Amino acid sequence: MQIIGFNFTKIAxxxxxxxxxxxxxxxxxxLKSITPEKxxxxxxxxxxxxxxxxxxxxxxxxxxxxxxxxxIVSLDKxxxxxxxxxxxxxxxxxxxxxxxxxxxLAKCNLxxxxxxxxxxxxxxxxxxxxxxxxxxxxxxx
Numbered sequence: 001m002q003i004i005g006f007n008f009t010k011i012a013x014x015x016x017x018x019x020x021x022x023x024x025x026x027x028x029x030x031l032k033s034i035t036p037e038k039x040x041x042x043x044x045x046x047x048x049x050x051x052x053x054x055x056x057x058x059x060x061x062x063x064x065x066x067x068x069x070x071x072i073v074s075l076d077k078x079x080x081x082x083x084x085x086x087x088x089x090x091x092x093x094x095x096x097x098x099x100x101x102x103x104x105l106a107k108c109n110l111x112x113x114x115x116x117x118x119x120x121x122x123x124x125x126x127x128x129x130x131x132x133x134x135x136x137x138x139x140x141x
Contacts, residue, residue: 001079001096003103004039004047005072011111015063015088015119024059025124029104034087037072037078046080048073050100056116056124065115067108071100 012019030053036047055066073096075083083096109125116123 001073001099003071003098003099004042004074006069006107007072008067008069008107008111009051010051010066010068011115012067013063013065013115013119015121016061018123019058019062019120023062023122025056025122026059027054027056027124029054029101031092031100032068032081034083034092036084039072039074042074045074046077047082048075048080052100052104054104056112057066058121063119065112065119067111069104069105070108073100 023028030052032051034048034050037047039047050071052071053068055064057064083092086092090109111122113125115121
């Protein structure tokens with residue numbers, strides 16, 4: 001399997017109130033569909049379009065950032081048929097799911113960090129921080 005494309009189709013952000021007190025931050029990825037995709041440049045392999053949604057939610061009812069998009073993958077015809085067959089029951093093999101979800105996380109987390117900065121929201125993932133050295137162990141924590 002090879003990832004050959006990634007596209008956002010929707011990006012939405014809403015801050016309902018100023019973050020204060022205890023904040024719970026949740027995020028989730030959901031594969032919405034897997035469908036065959038025509039790709040004229042690749043003749044000997046099949047291509048599949050995997051539509052997804054990803055969100056970061058700040059609770060209680062503080063803010064929500066959501067993304068929708070698609071990942072296009074190229075794979076051999078037998079593997080493509082097997083994936084489509086299993087998807088009818090909303091199942092997806094781990095060896096396919098992990099690289100797809102990692103791609104979605106990489107792209108969406110970067111965009112979410114930009115939006116969090118613009119909306120004055122706390123980051124949903126911990127960022128590296130410099131600290132004074134302790135016992136010659138360096139600065140990054």
